[in-house]
Amino acid sequence: MAVKQLSQLNLASYTSNKTFYPSPNAWEDQVFYFLMLDRFSDGKENKYKDNSGNFVSNGVTPLFTGDQNNATRTPEDAKRWRESGVKYLGGNLKGLTSKVGYLKRLGVTAIWISPIFKQVSFQETYHGYGIQDFLEVNPKFGSSEDLKELVQTAHANGIYVILDIILNHSGNIFTYEADNVNYNGTPYQVKGFNDEKGKPSIPFHKTDPNNPRAWPQENDAIWPVEFQDPSLYTQKGSIRNWDGYPEFLEGDFEDLKDIRHGFGGLDDYAASPALKYLAQAYKYWIAYADIDGFRIDTVKHMDKGATRIFASIIHEFAQSIGKEKFFLVGEITGGRSRAFETLEETGLDAALGIDDIPDKLEYLVKGYRNPRDYFSLFRNSLLVQKESHIWFRDKVVTMFDDHDQVRKGQNKARFCADKDASKVVLNALALNALTLGIPCIYYGTEQAFDGHGDSDRYLREAMFGGEFGSFGTKGVHFFNEENYVYQEISKILEIRRQKKALSRGRQYLRSISGDGVNFGLPQIIGNEIRSVVPWSRILSDQEVVMAINTDYYQPREAWVTIDSELHNEGDFLTCIYSTEKQQEGQRVKIEARNGKAVKITVPTAGCVIYA
Known part of the structure; x- marks a missing residue:
């Protein structure tokens, strides 16, 4: 079991006499690959190439050979397939470790992994954004040792590891007296911290860190114990106006509970204990597992002063152990001006989620956007007060497929969902890889996944043969290195690696x-x-x-x-x-x-x- 008390963490014991994997000279030379861990690999596939390039012949899950819709042939089967898409499917850290060779041969040099931390136990938060313990790996994904093994394997193959982290909120760790409440600007009464069954049976008061006998059980409330303090949460109910100030900063992200980071302006921000606790917890993961960077979720919903303090703490700690360019990329929605202003003011290294890039990239390739509209996104020097658009080369992580497709509303769809789009998905990957920014491939795009529907689940198919596979399948995996798109983008990425002009x-x-x-x-x-x-x-x-x-x-x-x-x-x-x-x-x-x-x-x- 992981440490349950931050005050007991001795970071020096993890950093002394240890050589850490160095940061790259230039992050713009890298090629990212974003995967949802639960949906990627369970390590049971058959007839795929292992990390050394040898075929595995003792697995149990066969390779997909074109048998589409084998899970949706009857209404009952289709219903079961759809319902499985909102549950844990079984991907884990050991499975991902076994596929590092697949990613290396594709041309990937940095893996961005969806959150791996322990989740509230009474919800199917397979996506990882409902953290219950900031110091423990989700047992469904494996152990902290499994994470360390993954990072070591990745590093041995020249691949960096970026963890998706959350600062803005915790999981659904307490229940309001009035149950589901919406933001109205004032705090609500709380029944109690939730136990492992989701019942608010744990008293909602500050737990004494020095009295372990009074602590809740490890699946109850929130951990480490310092987070069991009501004053660390805004307690103002769910956001409904996502652009309303200060609602988008103070409200809960649906049932995920908003964390109070502090108060003040950008230059005089006073960090709350919660912000300091979060920084300490994430420093631990860098020290313990030799992580190379963080993708920070929902930066829009944080005070800029809080983001700046966190970025400074993490960068300084990473530099102290030899990671000179530890990478912090923020999910910053709201357009380019908001994104680049946030970068300048907070010290984050790059922005993700600039909504106009994915749209213009996708539909230029499909023939429905002017090329100038896409290329001009990287040329507006006046907007960012820079002398040259070259500044964009390492300040933006670019992609077109992703795990929630906010830009498409309720009509979720991967690139290949459109008729004949599989004919040009390679062009989209090439355009992404060979234009400005740090390119990121969303898992499955290299296999022409075509998920589409009215919820996020349809963008999160299992690669490994679970109950919710792509193309309406179950029980078949998609680690096919003979796939045309996989092979061709691999060649293009090798050219990108050889010719520095392309990055x-x-x-x-x-x-x-x-x-x-x-x-x-x-x-x-x-x-x-x-x-x-x-x-x-x-x-x-x-x-x-x-x-x-x-x-x-x-x-x-x-x-x-x-x-x-x-x-x-x-x-x-x-x-x-x-x-x-x-x-x-x-x-x-x-x-x-x-x-x-x-x-x-x-x-x-x-x-x-x-x-």
Whole structure:
């Protein structure tokens, strides 16, 4: 059992005489992979490649071979499949450890894991956002030793580990007198802390840390014991106006209980004991397991002063043990201006959840957004008061599929849910990987998962053969390294690794021409765009030119503008990647058109890279 009292934590015992895994030189060089631990792997799969690249033949779960809807053939089966999507399915830390090789061969260099900490026992909080014990791993996922083994295995394979953490709230640890109450600006009376069955049978008063005999049982209330203090919680009921001030800061996140972090302005913020306790708990996980970064949930709902203090504490602690660039990425909703303002004011390293990036990326690839709309997201230097858009390269974690799809309301849908979208999902992955920002792949996208429906569950299919598999399946796993999308994005990510311009370079949407005379940016004609969409990344004197084709049914040809000063007329660019393999190695001649330009052909719904 984990330590139950923060005052008993001796961090020096975890840090002295220990060499920690160093931070990367540049986080923008990394490729993230976000997975929900309960949905990823239980370690029982058969016919997948282990971490050394050898086939496992003693597992019990077969590989998916196209037998879609094997779990939904009758109304009763379909109902059972749907209902299983809101329950624990069985993914765990040992299962994830066994798939580190799968991720490495894909090209992943940083794993972002959904929260792993112990949850309230009376709810199916498989997602991990309802913490009951900040110092213990959820037993359904394994043990703290399993976490340490995972991190060691990842590090041995050159992969960093980012834990998803929560500061804003705890799990559903107490019950109001009036039961379910909404925010009205004033505190409510509380019946008591909840016991392991969800009953408010534990007195709602401060527990004496020095009297273990008076402590609740380990599945009751909240742990460590210092958190059993009513003054640490705002107790103001559930948020209903998600943008109303101060409601979005003080209210409960549904039935998750809001934690009081302190008070004051950005420069004179006074941290509450709760904020200090949280910082101590998360320092422990860095020291114990050698974690490389945190993704901080619901930053919008925290005081900026609290976020700044937490970021300072964590960065200083990490630097003291040799992790010079411990990575803190915040989920900051509300648009770019809010996100980048929050970064500057709090000291977080990067933002996640900038709602316009996923939308414009997805629908540009599908042919329903102007390319300029996506590329301009990285060019508004005035907005962020920076001299160059290059600043964006390590300040944004970008993705298009994710676990809640807030931007789509009640019509949840992975990228591949749309008709024929599987034809161009590789283009979406390529666009994400080869444009500014730190790219993040959401688990299953590399296997073309197509989950869709009216709740989050449909975005959280099991990879490993549970009762709620993708494509309406159960009992089959999806760790298929022969999958076309997996193989091709792996090749693209290897090119990204080799060519620093693709992670650190300046970025330009390029003009195109059909006749080599009249040039202009590709744009929507009517209601859609079916065209070559090219862009460049330039680092020093090296330019890499890329293009996708948003036409699902035929190849497209265009003259593409390139940097005039870096190239000489009569020289050549060489195709180093194409979704049409015979195109690789072919050269295109640089001509004096619109400055300088090359004529390229992009395969049907395809992608090319020239250097």
